[in-house]
Amino acid sequence: MSGRNERELADLLRAAIAGDARSYALFLDRVAGLVRAYARSKISHGGVDPEDVVQEVLLAIHLKRHTWLPEAPVLPWVYAIARFKLIDAFRRRGRRVEVELDDIAETVPQPEVETVSARDIGRALEGLAPGQRSVVAAISVEGRSVEETARTLDMTESAVRVALHRGLAAIARRFGRE
Template structure:
């Protein structure tokens, strides 16, 4: 348990609850070490710091110290509080964690990957008829709406929808995604 014995922590916390300030300081130091190690193992995305979880947990321990059962172990109680503080922090952070580009830049595709992607798109478009190719290019690559594509290609919207559907179906069939 990271060099701190649960029995020692419980003994220190019991003394602290009876008013021993030195025992309380020692308890908080030991608890901080446990929570810090625990939080470091669980924080996997950027944007959260283990030390923030430690501070929030220590504050909650102080506020909720009366809820600990003096006849029980203290570590599970500490970890339960820390878990709730971690969940609260993740909720505050939102659905998508904030990650610095420098943390993931080695995982970003290289410029050669983009060239390969362009080549694959061109290869897929070559399998289509000229009408399907122009519709798929206008809508899927250039981002036109059905109405815009119909106007620019001098077609009606129904014909554009049919050509798009047939073109995408042909690409899926040709490249194994039926």
């Protein structure tokens, strides 16, 4: 069933690591769907926002994509990261959970804590240094290219790339603390 999924995702990620942004966006979009289903199946209600987990997992995949070996299967790698981040998210909210690696469909027992405010990524953007924030916002929210952003903000393209990368790393770190 997942054999085709696996092959296609591996091809996309290989192309992405070689520098193909379009394949990478496709890969991340499909992985987001898988992780969303996984997170929803694990989070019964309240406490942790599944979409937060999706974003954390995508950032971790991005920043740690070199930990995937091109000859190894992609899905176990993706789910291992998702599981790690999900447990981390529960732990930060003071709950103990066991998430079985081999049983992806299994659900977590009903959480007892009721609500924790869902943090939105807008807050994560606000936490960035001004230079990084304008670059990340231009490329993500406004959908500009690196070249356009460089022109608009009067920066060199490589400065934009550096700010973008550091900005994403800073958002990931911030997620991990909240």
